[in-house]
Every structure is written in structure tokens, then in C-alpha cells.
Amino acid sequence: LCGVLGRPGAPARRYGWIVVAVLLGVLCGAAATGARVAVRDAAPVRALITERAQVTAELVLRDDPRPVRGAPGRQPMLLVRVDLIRLTGPDGARVTGPVRALVLATDPAWRPLLPGQRVTSRGRLSAPRGGDLTAAVLSTTGPPTLRGEASWPQRAAGVLRTGLQRACEPLPDAPGGLLPGLVVGDTSRLPPEVEEDFRATGMTHLNAVSGSNVAIVVGAVLLLARWARAGPRTAATLCVLALVGFVILVRPSASVVRAAAMGAIGLAALAAGRSRSALPALATAVTGLILYDPDLAGDPGFALSVCATGGLLLLAPGWRDALRRRGVPAGLAEA
Template sequence: MASPGEHDLRLVPAAVTVWVAGLTGQLGGWWSAGLCGVVAVVVAVVLLARCGGARARSAAAALLVAGVLSAGVLTVVLRAAAVDPLRAPAARGGQAVVMMTTADRARPVRSAGYANEPGTGRKVIIRADIERVRVDGVPVASTGRVLLVAPSPRWARLLPGQQVRATGSLTPARAGELTVAVLQIRGPPEAVTTAPWWQRSAAAMRADLRAASAAVLDPDEAGLLPGLVVGDTSAMPQRVADEFLDAGMSHLVAVSGSNVAVVVGAVFVVLRLLRVGPRTSAVAAGCALVGFLILVGYEPSVLRASVMGAVGLLALALGRQASAMPALAFAVASLVLIDPAMAVSFGFALSVVATGALVLLAPAWAAALHRRSVPPGVAEAVAVPLAAFVVTAPIIAGMAGEVSLVTVAANVFAAPVVAFATVFGVLAAVTAGFAPWLAEAFVWLAGPEASWLVLIARTASGVPGAVIDWPVGWWGGLLAAAVCAGIVLAFRARRLRLLIAAALAGVLIIAVPVAVIAPGWPPAGWTLVACDVGQGDGLVLSTGE
């Protein structure tokens, strides 16, 4: 067991092996997963033969198990998806009739309209597991996963676990994913079965929360609160969504590990204050964890946090000491083995690296700030979002092609109210079905917190130069990682800190006035531009893209 203050990293090599095997197996070919597994097995055998320490041998044993599972189970799953017989008809673009089971809730696809307004023809995307499929009248023996692109709103009402039949056009799936085909649907769902009772209950709670929020709060706050609590952004105004994205606060409406920690922690602490035993409190918190997972949906970050929370609660129930890094490593390995699509999920990657930074970097950085006379509480409030930003910025930069420079400051000001808004929102969702007046009271209590978050996002996103463009793709991510690493290393030397501060001050003095006094052309929010170039006239109409 690791000594106090020392992190137990024995499961980390095993988790990295499984994750890398799943990642390379989807991006570079299914055989890559088997190769990673074989290499891990060889390394583990060598370590077991040469290492005598108990900690080293246990780490090698875990690596051996991870290598065997990667070379066996993971490789078989990836190969089955790669050679699925539906891929060939999808490449030809045939017509298919598919009987399938929905795997998650519908997610809206926002399309551009005119004058920077969202389009009216909304669609949703849904993942589903194929039961039976016929392509151009011919049965195809596929049991893979398909991505549905369907019109809203009838498809948007489907819940996980429902069987449904649909007719549509097949198109090839994107490379590097387990999805074997994309089904473009125009008509309504057919032969829809009833969703499981727990999914119907969760959907009713989400709808009741939206109704209670709309009855009490202004439109911006009413659309935000369900997003904060259960990740339901269907009623969130597009302006608020864009402001949260530019301010680097969009993770607050995506339901992450912080939501899980707040809900489970609140249940556990309340029961302990009521003098309930630790084991009973851990079991009750585990039940709350399962219920919250069903309520918010099976998002990668929520699944990661749920597995970590379950490991921690199990340790409490058994009277053992919980440790964050083994729980994180176990969550990564188990989730990738169960669903290899996690390995290429940006949400999963952001959740894992952010959690690792909060465990490994944030405490050390907070201690360093303490040594420089930063008051307790303030040091932690700065260190936590700063550590998360440093490790997630390269992923976001490579994925989105932009970097928010106001993320750390915005999240420092937002952090104090997030827990209160989450707790009040969950209580509103739970009570809305049988006591609407009580739910509206909880929503009213969450209102000031939601208003504060809207204000922070609006102010931060309005700062000139809040978001800068960045090269997209792998090279952009590596460049951002190099910049972040260089800044972190530079801050360890006093002269370099002064040089960076002077450079940033110069950029602010030069760039901000230019952006304010001479903004770019055309101006933000433009609808129509008339161009007179001397050789004729032209009219340009904004499509929002």
C-alpha cells in the first residue's frame, strides 16, 4: 500500500495499455490492439522474472492481465466491428430496413440558418445496436452498432432500451469508430416498443425539471439549470450555449465527474451527519449513484466518474482506504474493455486527463501557492481549474481548433456556486413529480446560482481575444501540449516568469485596444453586407457558418 502523500500508480500501466490498445485498434487497424497486448504481456513477464519488490510484481501482474485482455477480448471485439458485413452495403449506399435497440438518448444536431440564427430543420443522432437488417431486400448478418440521423421531434422522444424499426439510406461510418454504418432516416420510427420503467421515470423527471425551471426562472436560467443538473440542454438558448463554450465553461452543462461527486458526496455526508453507519451510508450513496447515472444518461465522463465512485464506496463499505489513482485506472481499463468506443471518445479523454490532473498536479500546485503566501482556499480555487486547463487544452485545441484564454478565470469565479446549483436542481428533479410546489422552491433556490453562471459566461466570452484560433488535428494538439509544458516549466524559474509576464502584458496592451477600436470585418452578428469594389456590386447573405 502507498504511504500517506504517495500515489499508488500500480494499475496505471495496465490502464494505459488497454486504452492505447483500444485507441490504436480503431485508428490503425484491429490488429494493432493485439500487438499492444502482446508487447504488454512480454514486458510483464520480463518484469515478473526480474523484479523482487511486492509493488513492482503487483504492477507487472496487473500489466500481464491487461495485456492478455487486450490481445484477446479487445482484439476480438474490434475485429468483429471492422469486418462487419454491413460495411460493404453502407459503402455502396443501399436502402435498409433495420430493427434495432437504442443505446442512448437522442442528441440534437444544430444546423446553421440565416443571420447567425439556428436552422429550423432540426435533426437528432442516436446510437443503436442492430438486431436484424435487410439491405435492398436481402438479409445481412450484422449485429454491429449503427448511427441514426433522424428528424426531430418524434425520434427525439426515444429512450435507451427501446426496440424500433426504421427505413433509410445507408452511408459509410466515419473511420476510427466502432460504428459500422450511418442510417439517414426521413420517416418516423416504426414498431416502437416500450422503454424500461427506469428510463421512463428518468425521462419524466427531466421533463418535470424543465417545466419547473420554465415556471420560475427567466429563459436563460431556465434553459441552463437542466443542463447543469442532468445535461439536458434542449431548452438552452443558443446564445447561452455559445457563451459557455467561449468561456470554457461548457463542461458544466455536459454532466461530468463533479456532478457525480456532488450528488454522491451530499448523500453520504447527510447520512453520516444523521449518525448512520459508514457501510449503510456507502450503500445508500451507491444507490444514489445508480439513480443519478440513469437520470443523466450514459455519457463517457459520467461512466468514468460512476465507476470511480463505485470503487470508492466499495472501499468504504469494506472498511478499506480509498485511493483515487487505482480507482481511475480501474475505471479506464474496465470501461474501454466493456465499450472500446470509449478509447476514441473526446469526452472520455477529457474526463480522464482532467481527473488525473486534479489528483496529481492540483495538490502540488496548491501547496506551491501556499508557500508563496496565497491564502488557503484561494490557492485550491486557482490550482484546480489551472491544472485541468493545462492537461485538457491540447485535446480541446486539436479537436475544436481554438483555445479559450479566459477558461481559468471563468471557472474560478464559477466554482463556488456549481455544487449548490447541482444539489438544488437534483432535489427539484426528484420532487417535481409528486410535489411541484416543492420543486419550484428548489428551483427558486438554484436561480441565483444559475444567474451568476450566466453572468460569468457572458462577461468572460465578451472579453476581446477570449478565444483564439489554433491549428486543428494531431499537430495542433501536440503544439498546444508543447506550449503548455513550456509555460509550466518556465514558471519554475523566476526570470522566465518575469519574461512571460512582460510578454503577456505587451500582448494585452497591443492586441486588446486593436480588437476593441478596430474590430475585424465583417462585424459580429452581421446579416447582410453590400460590397462595392469599383467594378460592380455584390450582396453577401449570412448563413451562420
């Protein structure tokens, strides 16, 4: 590589290692994506989808059931992201997973389910829209059969989310549906006309949990830890606990996990003032997230989050120092 890149020496060796790192990242990403695609396109599952077979599915919820906006007069429908653990076909044959799937349910018994719960349901398999790692769509009209409870952190988060919804019930429809969306990203009660207004003005991101939400929560904990004169390790531990709790509360969807990783790195860099170590941390987080969930590679929101965090690491320190040289108070310049 040094010979290809130019004359031998330190610069060539440095650029050579950069090329090696990029190629290694591409290779690992391709391998992770190929493995996930092979699971998604497994022949037994594809055969059931092609037949549009009636199956009994054992599944684990990955997110809260969300209402689907349909045409007026149609039966309300819920969209549930799940992992299919086991499928039993019409002939009794069993296919084991797990594979990602979507459930389209009309029975209201699906609504109170929590992420992590294991249930059994009977429905018809169909092909997904494509473009991601979703293997199938299960359409069901019956209630789920519970096979276990969610973990206690998920149950605690469910109690908090339900309490917030209950506290918003006395409010008018628009603010009562908007407040949970602004706080925890819960848009289940958001009126369609308000949702359309947010979409028309390009402000739908306010109803989604982002890196700013994570930075506010973890930043508040960090300020309290500094005020209490806690040591760096104690402060870091408290911030990690707050971050994990917040992710569970707002649900660990792909966008939330992405926001947590990016927001935590940006906050750590601004708090510690060590951008040199933060850039490798950003690269490691991006690599780890893509290997864990290759769907993020095609998500524009993920690319925007990475670019925004890179801007915080590369541009914000210079702007902060320039403001402080001009007499701006340290706290305001940091903000």
C-alpha cells in the first residue's frame, strides 16, 4: 500500500492504515449485512410467504403497537414491529427464527402490549414492501395469546408513559396528544390534522426523540453530579444509568439507539474538551451500530446524526473558543 500511495515514509504508512481500516470496515459491514439478508430470505420462510399461508407465530415485540392512519370508516389498525421466533405452518411444520417482521392487527387487545413481551398469534403471512431487513408481514384479526410478561424496566417505563397519557387527558385534543410526543416521542394520540401541520412545516422531528433530548437529560445529570462534586467515574456512571433509563422510557427503537449513541459522544466531547478521543469514539460507535443493525446504513436520519455529531466535534470547539475570546461567558459559549 505504501508503494501504491507514493514514496515510502510516515505519511504513506499513515494513509495506508486508513485504507486498510476503510476496507476492513466495508468487509465487516458487507459480512454483517449478508448474514442478516440470508436469514431474512431463508427458504422455509419465503415458501410460507409465497403461499400466503395461515400460520401460528410465536413472536417478541420490538416496539409499542402504533395506530395506522387509515381511510375514514375503516377498522382501526395497529402496526407492531416484532421478531418472529417460531412459525407453525398449515401442515404443522415448524420454522425457527428469529427474523424481523411487522404485524398488522385489528384487535384492540394488542394495544397495551409492551416491548419484550412474548406472544402467540395466528394470521396470514405476506411479503413486505422491501428495502430493509423485514422478512414478512403478519396480518391478524384475533387477540394475541400472552406467553410471558415484559421485563420490569419495560413495565416501569410503561407505567410512566401511561401516567403521562393520563395526565394529558384533561387537555384539549391537540395539546393533549402533542405533549407526550414532545416528551417521550409517543404520538399515539396525536390528531391527524396536527400531524399534517407538523409535516407541512417540516417540524416532524420535534415529535421524535433525537440527540438533543438525550443531551438535555444526560447534561442535566452531569450538571447535578458536578454540583455535588462527584468524581469523574461517579458522574460517568450516573450519566450511563440516566441514558439507559431514558432509552428504555422512550423505547429502544433504531432511531433512539442512534440518538443515544451520537448524543452521548457529543456531550462527552463538549464536557471533557477532548475532541481527539471523541472522533475515534464516534467512528467506533458508527461502526458498531451498523454492524448491529445494517438497516441504519440506508437511513438518512442516521447519516444526518453522524454529520451533526461530527460538526459538534470539529466545529463547535473552535466556535466556543472564539466566543470566549470575545468575552462571552463560558457557560453561554459552551451552550
